[in-house]
Amino acid sequence: MPPSGKSFKLQSKNNLDTYIKTSRPLDDVQPEVTSQEIRDRGSTFIANLFPAASPSEVRARIAYLKDVLHKGKPATHEIAAWRCMVPKPGRNGLGGPDDFELNVGNIDDGEKWAGARVQKIMESYAIIDAVVIVSRWYGGTMLGPVRFAHIETCAAEVCQEFKRSEELRECISQLTNLDAVLAGLRAEYSESSPVEPVTTGSTTSKDYTNLDLEKGRRLIKARENAIRTVKLLLAKRREATSDAAANLDDPT
Incomplete structure (x- = not known):
């Protein structure tokens, strides 16, 4: 709108x-x-x-x-x-x-x-x-x-009440988007480290039918924290992979 x-x-x-x-x-x-x-x-x-x-x-x-x-x-x-x-x-x-x-x-x-x-x-x-x-x-x-x-x-x-309903719809939309981002990051991390699964919560799809606004806001913060955690793990994994490749290229 x-x-x-x-x-x-x-x-x-x-x-x-x-x-x-x-x-x-x-x-x-x-x-x-x-x-x-x-x-x-x-x-x-x-x-x-x-x-x-x-x-x-x-x-x-x-x-x-x-x-x-x-x-x-x-x-x-x-x-x-x-x-x-x-x-x-x-x-x-x-x-x-x-x-x-x-x-x-x-x-x-x-x-x-x-x-x-x-x-x-x-x-x-x-x-x-x-x-x-x-x-x-x-x-x-x-x-x-x-x-x-x-x-x-x-x-x-x-x-x-209408305003709260609008805010709840926006909250659910944001949560759904964050879930998709988090799922993608988890998949990327799992591919880079198949023996070390990422442990930042469930990967199953969420049902927000009975969600209330206060809980939704808490879940948004939790998803944002989880995304930051997985991004950090990915960055460390990439850095370790880069260092390992550099060592292979330098026989000394």
């Missing part, structure tokens, strides 16, 4: 139906993260975060939540905010990071100022290519300013 650009395009509409009516047909993309419910004096708040790489995908996700997932029990407000990295007009994205700009926006859906608050939460977590939708079912009692705290809490929860 390209880094954040400097161009920002704000698309903000207060009427949810006006925004999503231009959506493409409903898809079945499920939310990647869902927050815990917050209940206060009859009102219920819950946030969902969907992946969305373009404004059209944003509209489709909002429509899907409103017209499919919440069809049986419509929310009073579907407050949404999004941040998508999109190609600039006339660009195809093949020219590098300068081809992209950040498309951002929010919808209050009748809960004045709420959309901007959700958008600020997304910005604070540097969430890109996603839409956060905070749903509120009004319970009949006006909550006052505390309703914004509930909206922000739900939004922050899904953003934080």
